[in-house]
Amino acid sequence: xxxxxxxxxxxxxxxxxxxxxxxxxxxxxxxxxxxxxxxxxxxxxxxxxxxxxxxxxxxxxxxxxxxxxxxxxxxxxxxxxxxxxxxxxxxxxxxxxxxxxxxxxxxxxxxxx
Amino acid sequence: xxxxxxxxxxxxxxxxxxxxxxxxxxxxxxxxxxxxxxxxxxxxxxxxxxxxxxxxxxxxxxxxxxxxxxxxxxxxxxxxxxxxxxxxxxxxxxxxxxxxxxxxxxxxxx
Numbered sequence: 001x002x003x004x005x006x007x008x009x010x011x012x013x014x015x016x017x018x019x020x021x022x023x024x025x026x027x028x029x030x031x032x033x034x035x036x037x038x039x040x041x042x043x044x045x046x047x048x049x050x051x052x053x054x055x056x057x058x059x060x061x062x063x064x065x066x067x068x069x070x071x072x073x074x075x076x077x078x079x080x081x082x083x084x085x086x087x088x089x090x091x092x093x094x095x096x097x098x099x100x101x102x103x104x105x106x107x108x109x110x111x112x113x
Numbered sequence: 114x115x116x117x118x119x120x121x122x123x124x125x126x127x128x129x130x131x132x133x134x135x136x137x138x139x140x141x142x143x144x145x146x147x148x149x150x151x152x153x154x155x156x157x158x159x160x161x162x163x164x165x166x167x168x169x170x171x172x173x174x175x176x177x178x179x180x181x182x183x184x185x186x187x188x189x190x191x192x193x194x195x196x197x198x199x200x201x202x203x204x205x206x207x208x209x210x211x212x213x214x215x216x217x218x219x220x221x222x223x
Binding site for chain 2: 004033035042043044045048056058090092101102103104105106107
């Protein structure tokens with residue numbers, strides 16, 4: 001059974017640009033959550049999607065947004081990139097919303113210069 | 114505000130030297146406490162879920178326990194391949210989002 005996949009794995013962008021990251025959950029999993037990981041703040045919850053609807057949101061500015069498609073794949077978008085957005089962005093999937101066991105992908109390493 | 118604190122930040126053990134990692138939490142209506150292992154450059158790998166005080170789970174050299182205020186990850190006779198960052202996370206009763214601690218970096222040497 002394939003795990004969670006994320007593309008691209010590495011990305012370098014310039015301040016002010018925008019970026020879109022993609023996540024394909026484990027087959028059959030319908031909930032996708034996104035996390036930002038930085039050395040200083042650790043892993044922080046961004047948002048969760050289930051049935052194409054955002055169900056939970058963390059404390060991040062509106063520049064961070066996402067969506068989920070009917071096949072459960074999800075994308076995350078960051079607009080007007082700032083240097084502080086450099087991080088590892090992790091996607092996790094679970095069977096249903098509220099299912100506690102979340103399985104993580106390898107992440108997308110975003111560097112903003 | 115939900116909070117998870119892990120200690121120590123870093124731990125260096127010799128092969129075979131058992132120890133414990135601590136995770137203390139302040140979460141409204143804890144629904145579950147999770148342990149993950151993360152290797153450099155990879156996403157966290159799920160290890161255990163604990164739901165109620167007194168619960169214990171084991172996997173190879175690892176055993177996780179839960180009390181009303183904290184969780185412990187006991188590592189018995191560790192091997193170099195156990196070297197990784199161990200993360201704990203709590204899920205409150207109100208939302209299905211994980212609140213993570215900052216992790217314990219474990220290094221096991223020969």
